[in-house]
């Protein structure tokens with residue numbers, strides 16, 4: 476169980492990640508705002524408490540790995556890594572600009588702390604599974620985490636990996652589905668519904684849970700349960716696309732937005748005025 480103090484610390488970390496992500500995107504005037512905002516609490520729990528990583532040694536052999544399969548959420552991941560000390564926060568100002576080490580989608584060849592290059596949706600779960608199998612063969616006891624989008628789960632390859640890791644349990648693999656109910660061009664249910672995703676994954680032989688993806692305690696407890704399961708584990712996160720960014724949250728087409736500087740300034744002001752609870 477998280478202590479009250481730790482819970483507060485993780486919530487504060489989440490707020491800082493959200494703020495830095497908004498400033499980072501604000502510098503650019505456009506970007507993947509919706510799907511970045513929905514995974515902030517997850518990133519805060521992973522990097523604030525759960526994952527064994529060393530910012531000074533990002534390739535540490537026995538580290539825990541994170542494959543951000545929905546690689547367009549790079550801005551939120553970069554803000555997290557910068558706050559954690561993997562690189563200088565100044566670098567956040569270069570997001571998606573020519574010659575940057577922070578491309579719009581995650582790239583392991585550019586950014587310290589990024590474990591896998593992603594962006595072509597549907598592939599990350601297979602990569603995470605491969606890494607988990609490799610680690611198990613090497614008798615390491617680290618964990619491999621992966622973050623998938625709900626829209627991404629429309630990709631066939633996702634289900635090949637779910638099938639395989641159901642039949643060949645990888646207890647060091649924990650997959651999150653960011654179920655924000657929206658994809659690029661609208662609501663997932665209207666486009667190609669994935670139905671009850673938690674049950675579907677369970678039917679493939681996984682230990683499958685569903686929690687509030689903006690509640691740090693629920694996320695943490697679910698991860699602890701997943702870590703002690705003998706099966707491959709999935710945690711479906713009930714989230715809100717654009718969460719915490721006033722001009723994006725609740726908007727249908729908030730996947731990739733162009734906005735005015737004043738809009739982001741105002742959204743940052745709103746965020747800063749919010750209480751920490």
Ligand SMILES: Cc1ncc(C[n+]2csc(CCOP(=O)(O)OP(=O)(O)O)c2C)c(N)n1
Pocket residue numbers: 509510511513545547594595596597623624625626627628653655657658659660716730
């Ligand atoms: C194979 C592939 N097809 C299409 C795209 C374009 N694309 C980028 S993000 C996106 C929507 C993803 O929706 P979801 O997985 O729900 O992500 P989130 O809502 O969390 O941002 C699409 C279609 C892509 N990156 N890769």
